[in-house]
Amino acid sequence: MTRVLNAMTIDVEDYFHVSAFDGVVPRSEWPALECRVERNTDRLLSIFETAGIKATFFVLGWVAERYPALVKRIAAAGHELASHGYAHRLVYDLTPAMFRGDVRRSKDLLEEATGAAVQGYRAPSYSITPRSLWALDILIEEGFTYDASIFPIHHDRYGIPVSARHPYRLHRASGELIEVPGSTVQWGPMNMPIAGGGYFRIFPMAWTSWGIRRINREEQRAAIFYLHPWEIDPDQPRLPCGVLTRFRHYRNLHVTEARLRRLLSEFDFGPMQAVLRRTFSGPVSTAQPAPLPYLW
């Protein structure tokens, strides 16, 4: 059985950019807050260097604008740069024109920093849902070749539970795009998220290991893992918030770095583009268009 290459992806944003804090910290106050994203991202770069793996960094334009040297360091270390939008606004809260401006600004900033074309996009909080599918056409028109914004689960802020669980080609009026869903395991009629963020940090580590092993061995497919730099920073300033956000954001921050190092020793990881090259041209090719859910 061949070992499967999984995608390691990082959404490069700071602790105060998180959507759950939208009503707590106004955007106008962002510049006044203590920024920790640079040191936390550098720490991730060092963890990946030690483990000998390359990853994809979906960088927020707001961060790229303030830390162009960090963007250059990510690229110089051989990682892939991709876009997380500019201002961390939920896609379904934007007009199409506002969304186009936001993604174009973020793509331009990253491409100016390194000179390399940006191929991938991941929406803040996976906010491409049935209300914002128009965004896919704009991504194609703006030159993106893949999107990683549609999570096939039920969640209060995001998700299209009926959408496909593994990467597939999406055909839209404006062209073609590869969609890369967040990883899940199927449990009866449910898709259970297993590979990243709070699902990695809050649940026991065994949940993620079991899930990735199951996707790799039983389905012979790649898992798409994601994490944020603030998730390995237990000393970040505490922001005032409700009980649910406090649990989701601060739970187990102190164990996440050790878990990540362990995960890197248990599985093979690479950047998104390497995974997609294997998925769409390797022996487990799914080059034929996937059956599209009714929403499309």
Ligand SMILES: [Zn+2]
């Ligand atoms: Zn984000």
